[in-house]
Amino acid sequence: MTTDHSILEQALSDADPGRTPRDAAPDARALAMRDRILRETAAPKKRRRMRALGWATGLVAVATAAVVAFVMITPQVAAVAGTPSPLDFEGESTVTGIVDEASTALDSSPGPAEPLRLVRTASWGISVDVGTETSTVVPQLSTLSWQPDGSGHMTIIEGVPYDPTDAVASNAAEVRSSGEVVADFDITPEQFSSPWLSVPGESADDMVAILRAFGMPEQPTAFDVQTAMTWVLGQWTLTNAQHRELLVLLEDAGGGDALGTSTDRLGRPVTGIRTLSPDGAVSDLVLVSLDTGRIVGVERTVLKADEVYPAGAIVSYSLWDVEEELIR
Numbered sequence: 001m002t003t004d005h006s007i008l009e010q011a012l013s014d015a016d017p018g019r020t021p022r023d024a025a026p027d028a029r030a031l032a033m034r035d036r037i038l039r040e041t042a043a044p045k046k047r048r049r050m051r052a053l054g055w056a057t058g059l060v061a062v063a064t065a066a067v068v069a070f071v072m073i074t075p076q077v078a079a080v081a082g083t084p085s086p087l088d089f090e091g092e093s094t095v096t097g098i099v100d101e102a103s104t105a106l107d108s109s110p111g112p113a114e115p116l117r118l119v120r121t122a123s124w125g126i127s128v129d130v131g132t133e134t135s136t137v138v139p140q141l142s143t144l145s146w147q148p149d150g151s152g153h154m155t156i157i158e159g160v161p162y163d164p165t166d167a168v169a170s171n172a173a174e175v176r177s178s179g180e181v182v183a184d185f186d187i188t189p190e191q192f193s194s195p196w197l198s199v200p201g202e203s204a205d206d207m208v209a210i211l212r213a214f215g216m217p218e219q220p221t222a223f224d225v226q227t228a229m230t231w232v233l234g235q236w237t238l239t240n241a242q243h244r245e246l247l248v249l250l251e252d253a254g255g256g257d258a259l260g261t262s263t264d265r266l267g268r269p270v271t272g273i274r275t276l277s278p279d280g281a282v283s284d285l286v287l288v289s290l291d292t293g294r295i296v297g298v299e300r301t302v303l304k305a306d307e308v309y310p311a312g313a314i315v316s317y318s319l320w321d322v323e324e325e326l327i328r
Contacts, residue, residue, distance in 0.1 A: 087272070095258050116237040156182050157177055211232065222255040222256040225249050301314055
């Protein structure tokens with residue numbers, strides 16, 4: 001999948017809070033961050049060491065880019081000082097146990113009757129105040145809707161920022177809408193392309209087919225399944241039957257670690273399955289709702305420090321099945 005640079009430029013323009021003149025020349029760090037966003041929104045079939053935006057769909061990455069827009073164009077931005085706190089997990093479980101319990105919940109929980117080209121996502125970015133050299137976590141809420149021809153619309157609403165060093169704020173349900181629309185634009189078929197435009201079926205073979213279209217290899221690891229699955233869930237709201245098949249594929253791939261139970265950043269009870277990238281650079285945490293059995297989020301943790309993030313930093317998350325009332 002590719003996302004045209006014009007979508008990114010439009011999102012950045014809409015979200016620019018005007019703290020820096022638009023003709024200000026970006027420094028090397030700003031240029032590197034810009035290039036990372038553009039590079040990591042390329043087709044998922046390109047295998048590379050993944051970083052903060054690498055697992056997100058192109059348009060979700062654009063949404064994240066909109067929140068950090070002014071960081072990229074501001075000269076001499078300080079390194080990121082804080083990121084969200086890790087989720088606290090309790091108890092023990094197994095991947096098989098998580099999948100079995102999710103399957104039972106999926107039998108009785110509400111879900112769409114058919115796959116929807118509509119996705120509501122909660123995620124986050126970093127806001128840096130150059131004057132004070134401080135950073136705040138800025139949650140964001142985005143709505144993507146699109147048509148079979150690839151045309152669509154995206155709206156991004158800024159969440160309520162909080163200090164990542166504030167333990168109370170970091171450990172509470174973190175995503176709340178501020179009501180401020182920071183980007184709102186139409187998407188043309190030329191700007192948005194997807195390897196899968198038709199409504200996917202619900203069988204195991206159907207799910208394998210769409211995951212492979214989004215870059216999953218024939219002999220996938222759990223990380224491969226999760227990565228392709230995240231791309232899919234960034235574009236489609238799937239049925240309960242499809243979520244069941246995705247979880248079975250994740251289990252069958254092997255290599256995932258069960259983490260017990262926790263509460264996600266929307267205050268929902270979840271259980272977690274962690275997957276590790278082949279190079280050991282990052283780990284991704286798949287969040288499964290204890291109430292519905294649906295896959296409701298993915299979080300990424302850096303395991304090897306880079307020029308921006310220390311080892312152990314939560315560098316990104318996307319949460320799905322977000323209630324419409326929250327995105328206002």
